[in-house]
Amino acid sequence: MGNKQTIFTAQQLDAYQVCVCCARMCVGVCFLKTLLIDCTYFTRKEILRLFFRYRDLAPQLVPLDYTDQPDVKLPYELIGSMPELKDNPFRQRIAQVFSEDGEGNMTLDDFLDMFSVMSEMAPRDLKAYYAFKIYDFNNDDFICKLDLEKTLNKLTRNELTEDEVRMVCEKVMDEADMDNDGRLSLEDFQHVIVRAPDFLSTFHIRI
Ligand SMILES: [Ca+2]
Ligand SMILES: [Ca+2]
Secondary structure: OOOOOOOOOHHHHHHHOOEOOOHHHOOOOOOOOOOOOOOOEOOHHHHHHHHHHHHHHOOOOOOOOOOOOOOOOEOHHHHHOOOOOOOOOOHHHHHHHHOOOOOOOEOHHHHHHHHHHHEOOOOHHHHHHHHHHHHOOOOOOOEOHHHHHHHHHHHOOOOOOHHHHHHHHHHHHHHHOOOOOOOEOHHHHHHHHHHOHHHHOOOOEOO
């Protein structure tokens, strides 16, 4: 391999080997405390592979030395055009939810978080948690009727008629809105997931 390039310090690599349940917020206690899930970790090899996936998107912007935590952010246009995302109807929402700036522009940390949640190793409850955030288009911590309609249109790639969308939404609301307030809380949403696993189908990426 020739020259040995130091990309990360040992401490950085340890920090990146985060629990995919909690992403980088892990402080030994799962921040999704209510979810009893086993933790899974990226290996160093996977972290390096993802780093190079990130770097390959813009080699001129991403340095090979990350030991002094460079302030680098890749624009959404590059992230959204990755083969893993470009055909995903939720690609923009996914990038928005995982980016610290909320606009879909991603630091390496954001990028690793996204891949950890989207990876096949991530537990279903964690995916459900982020799916809820992704479907909550206006970020008000509830999925309202409008959010649900948008979600269904994207999930079905606009193949349903307006009437069909309305019917499905009503049915979902009917079955899942446990407290009858006309919108789905995260708790309500867990009931949808149990009945309709399709809601999670777009949240898998092979790394
Ligand atoms: Ca909402
Ligand atoms: Ca509700």
